[in-house]
Amino acid sequence: MIRIMFVCHGNICRSPMAEFIMKKLVSDAGLSSEFHIVSSATSTEEIGNSVYPPAKTELAKHGIGCSGKTAVQLRKSDYGKYDYFIGMDTANIRNMNRIFGSDKEEKIYKLLTYAGRSDDVADPWYSGDFTTAYNDIIDGCRGLIKHLSEVHILNTEEP
Numbered sequence: 001m002i003r004i005m006f007v008c009h010g011n012i013c014r015s016p017m018a019e020f021i022m023k024k025l026v027s028d029a030g031l032s033s034e035f036h037i038v039s040s041a042t043s044t045e046e047i048g049n050s051v052y053p054p055a056k057t058e059l060a061k062h063g064i065g066c067s068g069k070t071a072v073q074l075r076k077s078d079y080g081k082y083d084y085f086i087g088m089d090t091a092n093i094r095n096m097n098r099i100f101g102s103d104k105e106e107k108i109y110k111l112l113t114y115a116g117r118s119d120d121v122a123d124p125w126y127s128g129d130f131t132t133a134y135n136d137i138i139d140g141c142r143g144l145i146k147h148l149s150e151v152h153i154l155n156t157e158e159p
Contacts, residue, residue, distance in 0.1 A: 002152060003036045003082040004144075006111070007092050011041030011071035012052040014088040014121050014133055018111065020059055020066045021134075022141045029145065040074040042095035047071050058130035074099055079107070086111050086144065088137075089120035112136060114143030 004022065008015035019039035026035045041047065051059075051066045059066055078085075079100045085108045087093045096108050111121055121140065124133040 001036055002034060002084070002148060004038075004084045004086060005074070005078060005082045006037070006039040006086045006088070007042060007074055007096055008039070008088040008121075009041060009043050009092065009095075010046035010049075010125070011039055011073075012046045012049055013055045013125055013130075014123065014137065015039035015041070016051045016066055016069050016071075017055050017059060017130075017134060018086065018088070018121075018137045018141060019069070020064050021062075021137050022144070024062075024064050025138075025141055025145055039069075040072050040078070042074055042092055042099065044073055047073055052125075054124065054128070054130050055133075058134050062134070076100055079105075083107060084109060084144075086140075089123065111140035111144070114141075114147055115139040116143065 006015040006018035016039050019037055022037050026032055049071050051069050056066055074096065076099055085096055087096055087108065087110050090110065093108060093110055097103055112119055121136040122129060122132040124130040
């Protein structure tokens with residue numbers, strides 16, 4: 001089983017969008033049983049809050065639900081429980097390294113590197129542009145699935 005944790009600042013916009021987009025993509029590829037996918041926050045300010053309503057609305061436009069998801073915080077103890085920690089931006093990467101103390105097993109990545117890009121996933125919290133965030137995330141998740149299918153020899157078609 002491949003264990004993935006998506007991470008952003010508050011776990012109410014980008015990382016839960018990534019969690020549920022990725023779950024949909026692996027489900028569509030018939031691979032749900034091969035993955036455990038969750039998301040978390042590097043901060044504490046949104047812990048226990050539901051996914052931000054505009055993020056839910058954007059997911060729903062694409063037939064993706066996220067009911068029941070509430071923000072949780074990334075913990076140092078998570079490092080041994082997951083294979084990949086996928087941050088949405090450079091600050092998330094820095095904060096994950098701070099929380100874990102290091103990344104000696106090289107498990108921390110920025111999502112858009114899987115789309116062949118070096119930029120950050122657009123942050124809709126400040127822009128209100130959830131469509132651009134969705135497009136960034138789906139590009140990154142598609143690239144991540146492609147990468148995982150090569151590294152883990154998954155039998156998948158392009159979602």
